[in-house]
Amino acid sequence: MVPIFELEDVSLSYELAGGARNVLRNISFTVSDGEILTFCGASGTGKTSLLRIMAGLTRQTGGTANFRGAPIDGPANDVAIVFQDYSNALLQWRTVGRNVALGIERTLKGTELKDRVMDALRLVGLEKNVNDYPWQLSGGMQQRVQIARALALKPSVLLMDEPFAALDAMTKASLQDELLNIRDKTGANIVFITHDIEEAVYLGDRVAVLRGTPSTVEQLFDIALPKPRNQITTRELPEFLALRHQIHDAIGGHS
Amino acid sequence: MKLSPLLRGIGGLLVFVLAWEFLIQSGMIRFQYLPPPSAIAIAFNELIATPTMYAEMMHTIGAALGSWVIAAMIGIVLGAALGLSKSLRTYTMTSIEVLRPLPPVALIPVALLMFGFSLKTELFVIAIPAIWPILVGTMGGVLSTSTRLREVARSLKLHRSEILFKILIPAAAPSVLVGCRLSMSLSLVLAIVVEMIGNPEGLGYAVVREAQALNPNLMFAYIILIGLLGVLFNHFLVVASKILLPGEFRRPNSLMGR
Amino acid sequence: MLALANAAKGFLPLVIAIGVWQYAGDKESALFPPPATWWPAIADLIAADTFFPALNATLSLIGLSLAAASLVGFVLGLVIGTLPGFRHWTSLVLEYLRALPPPVIIPLAVLLLGYTMTMKVSVIAFAAFWPVMLNTIAGVSQIHNLTFDVARSLRMTWFETLSKVVLPATIPSLLLGIRIALPQSVVVTLVVEMFTGESGIGSLMIAAQRNFNAAEVFGLLAVMGLFGYGLTAAFSGLERAILRRWPLSASAS
Numbered sequence: 001m002v003p004i005f006e007l008e009d010v011s012l013s014y015e016l017a018g019g020a021r022n023v024l025r026n027i028s029f030t031v032s033d034g035e036i037l038t039f040c041g042a043s044g045t046g047k048t049s050l051l052r053i054m055a056g057l058t059r060q061t062g063g064t065a066n067f068r069g070a071p072i073d074g075p076a077n078d079v080a081i082v083f084q085d086y087s088n089a090l091l092q093w094r095t096v097g098r099n100v101a102l103g104i105e106r107t108l109k110g111t112e113l114k115d116r117v118m119d120a121l122r123l124v125g126l127e128k129n130v131n132d133y134p135w136q137l138s139g140g141m142q143q144r145v146q147i148a149r150a151l152a153l154k155p156s157v158l159l160m161d162e163p164f165a166a167l168d169a170m171t172k173a174s175l176q177d178e179l180l181n182i183r184d185k186t187g188a189n190i191v192f193i194t195h196d197i198e199e200a201v202y203l204g205d206r207v208a209v210l211r212g213t214p215s216t217v218e219q220l221f222d223i224a225l226p227k228p229r230n231q232i233t234t235r236e237l238p239e240f241l242a243l244r245h246q247i248h249d250a251i252g253g254h255s
Numbered sequence: 256m257k258l259s260p261l262l263r264g265i266g267g268l269l270v271f272v273l274a275w276e277f278l279i280q281s282g283m284i285r286f287q288y289l290p291p292p293s294a295i296a297i298a299f300n301e302l303i304a305t306p307t308m309y310a311e312m313m314h315t316i317g318a319a320l321g322s323w324v325i326a327a328m329i330g331i332v333l334g335a336a337l338g339l340s341k342s343l344r345t346y347t348m349t350s351i352e353v354l355r356p357l358p359p360v361a362l363i364p365v366a367l368l369m370f371g372f373s374l375k376t377e378l379f380v381i382a383i384p385a386i387w388p389i390l391v392g393t394m395g396g397v398l399s400t401s402t403r404l405r406e407v408a409r410s411l412k413l414h415r416s417e418i419l420f421k422i423l424i425p426a427a428a429p430s431v432l433v434g435c436r437l438s439m440s441l442s443l444v445l446a447i448v449v450e451m452i453g454n455p456e457g458l459g460y461a462v463v464r465e466a467q468a469l470n471p472n473l474m475f476a477y478i479i480l481i482g483l484l485g486v487l488f489n490h491f492l493v494v495a496s497k498i499l500l501p502g503e504f505r506r507p508n509s510l511m512g513r
Numbered sequence: 514m515l516a517l518a519n520a521a522k523g524f525l526p527l528v529i530a531i532g533v534w535q536y537a538g539d540k541e542s543a544l545f546p547p548p549a550t551w552w553p554a555i556a557d558l559i560a561a562d563t564f565f566p567a568l569n570a571t572l573s574l575i576g577l578s579l580a581a582a583s584l585v586g587f588v589l590g591l592v593i594g595t596l597p598g599f600r601h602w603t604s605l606v607l608e609y610l611r612a613l614p615p616p617v618i619i620p621l622a623v624l625l626l627g628y629t630m631t632m633k634v635s636v637i638a639f640a641a642f643w644p645v646m647l648n649t650i651a652g653v654s655q656i657h658n659l660t661f662d663v664a665r666s667l668r669m670t671w672f673e674t675l676s677k678v679v680l681p682a683t684i685p686s687l688l689l690g691i692r693i694a695l696p697q698s699v700v701v702t703l704v705v706e707m708f709t710g711e712s713g714i715g716s717l718m719i720a721a722q723r724n725f726n727a728a729e730v731f732g733l734l735a736v737m738g739l740f741g742y743g744l745t746a747a748f749s750g751l752e753r754a755i756l757r758r759w760p761l762s763a764s765a766s
Contacts, residue, residue, distance in 0.1 A: 057662055057665060057666065074665075075668055077668070079666075081662075081663075083662070088660050091660070091681070091682075092759060093681050093682075093758045093759050095758075103667040103668075133758060133760070153667075260604065263598075263601040263602050264603075264606075265605060266602060267603050267604065268609075286625045288624040289625060345519050345522050346525050346526065347523060347526050349522075349524045349527075350526045350527040351523075352742075353527060354527070356696060356741035356745045357738040357741050358703050358737055358740075358741050360700050360703045360707065360715070361733070361734050361737040362734070364718040364719055364733075365731065367722050368722050368725070444616070447614045447617055448700075451616060451619070451620075452704065452719070459616075459617070462617050463620050465620075466623065466624055469624075474624070475621070478613070478617050478618070481613065481614060481617050482613035482617075483609075486612040
């Protein structure tokens with residue numbers, strides 16, 4: 001079976017005035033069907049750059065990056081991206097409904113479009129806010145709108161760039177559970193980037209640790225925690241705590 | 256090779272001038288009174304060797320700057336008073352809001368009626384509209400000195416005079432300067448206008464005079480000169496405030512950026 | 514109600530000034546005619562069928578020029594804003610033209626185009642299009658790179674990105690630009706009318722001054738005050754109605 005993503009020896013460097021800046025080196029991994037892969041690393045380890053390569057927004061400068069067996073060449077059809085900065089990712093002058101419709105209004109019309117939008121909003125629990133404007137909503141709700149917009153595309157892959165980093169702890173926990181729920185309902189593959197070790201372990205089937213400048217995949221962890229996961233009991237399991245410790249050491253260990 | 260932004264700007268200016276010259280010389284556009292840049296350059300060269308031009312320029316600069324100084328004194332005092340006193344705001348703001356949108360040039364006939372062809376006409380027409388940006392800037396600056404900053408001042412047990420000189424004036428200074436800058440540019444524009452329509456003196460009248468004498472080369476030379484003066488008036492206060500308020504320019508979202 | 518009462522209090526200085534002028538001023542003054550004489554002077558103009566045609570001429574000149582300025586300014590602003598290189602090349606030319614007091618080009622425009630409507634509209638639009646263009650450029654440059662990434666990741670075409678992202682994102686800046694351009698176009702319209710003496714309120718004002726008809730001069734001044742106030746208020750209302758969809762920060766001046 002062809003893996004969803006297959007990255008081989010990928011590197012990335014920028015030409016800057018003061019010389020080249022190397023961001024990524026020798027990155028190799030695969031994402032196979034049905035899994036949640038989380039990337040964890042300190043800030044400045046090129047996590048976002050890596051996701052942008054997978055999204056087709058940035059070109060790698062070395063190595064090969066394939067999506068379903070073909071080289072990545074621009075944003076793919078059934079890959080949806082959720083950015084961290086929801087306020088700039090949503091069009092503030094469009095209602096929630098019309099933001100969710102943004103990616104599908106070209107192909108769908110009329111009731112078909114309306115139904116798809118409402119289905120996506122129902123998945124994130126915002127069907128009542130369809131006529132609100134994003135700036136009238138809280139940060140957590142705005143991020144839900146962005147997730148709904150991605151889900152409306154019916155993607156086979158969701159790429160998420162620290163989507164919950166700017167939210168408070170309670171909103172974050174409830175969105176994590178919603179995300180796991182959505183995955184169970186839609187069967188989408190998820191690549192999730194975070195600098196929060198516990199989040200990486202809680203959500204992931206596997207956790208990849210990025211480290212160094214330029215960074216590379218330091219270690220891959222299989223997360224064999226029981227499902228469904230639970231914010232209280234899962235986080236109290238000795239396995240959870242052990243993984244947290246190991247990943248903490250792999251990331252660089254300070255603090 | 257990448258050129259620096261300034262070099263590209265000069266390049267753009269050269270392209271503009273050369274295209275103009277080419278379009279006229281090749282006969283592709285033809286207006287009876289549109290000279291090529293080369294002819295204007297010759298006229299400009301003669302103009303800057305003409306002593307009467309300096310008298311005209313001094314007249315315009317004097318009218319604009321004199322009115323601006325009057326406007327700044329009135330605007331800062333009134334603006335600060337309005338910023339500090341709520342009851343004063345209550346009992347005047349509507350009147351100010353009604354008077355402010357009055358188009359400045361509508362004052363020209365009134366001024367001519369009262370003062371005839373004189374410098375007073377110019378000062379009247381320029382100074383009154385030039386008050387508004389400074390008044391609004393000063394009032395806004397004082398008002399927006401956040402309550403938190405005033406609470407800081409009170410918690411540090413500062414005296415009233417200390418609050419005025421250490422908190423309110425420095426905090427309001429950027430927006431006062433923005434107002435002063437706007438009103439300085441406005442002063443020059445109005446000086447030119449009032450000289451064109453009202454008091455026949457200075458650079459504004461010179462443009463009209465040369466146009467009526469069907470002397471487009473010299474008219475263009477005067478227009479170029481007025482534009483250079485405009486650049487000077489626009490930048491003088493930016494440069495001055497860079498020296499006066501060095502911190503303001505390094506702050507993100509600085510009011511002075513534009 | 515409180516706001517209304519406060520607004521009424523704010524009228525006091527103006528009311529007192531006019532009252533003092535009316536009752537304490539010299540009734541026979543040739544220079545400072547008491548306010549009560551202003552209205553009859555305007556009524557005479559209306560009776561002579563000159564006032565409303567002039568007002569109409571002024572309003573249509575402003576409207577036409579402002580529309581032309583907004584269109585040209587918006588399109589140029591979008592072009593210069595989206596092509597960063599272009600911005601540098603044009604910087605010095607634009608800097609110079611912007612600093613040039615717009616009325617000085619009236620004698621030039623008269624020489625080139627004669628006393629025509631084209632001349633008037635070009636001069637007024639030249640003055641009014643700067644704020645529209647500069648604010649549009651600023652509006653385009655304020656669009657976050659991430660917003661363009663969203664457009665790319667949703668595989669929008671160039672035209673979709675322009676019509677769904679860039680245009681709506683710059684509308685608040687466009688309106689701010691027009692709000693600044695509005696009083697400037699009123700001023701330059703009056704200057705053009707005074708300078709040419711052909712038609713409009715500006716030419717009536719200059720004519721009244723030349724005839725030493727002080728009551729008419731002051732009456733027309735009051736009319737222009739109301740006119741300026743009404744125009745500003747009307748545009749603010751329009752702007753608020755349009756910007757209902759945008760977050761509050763977008764419409765801040």
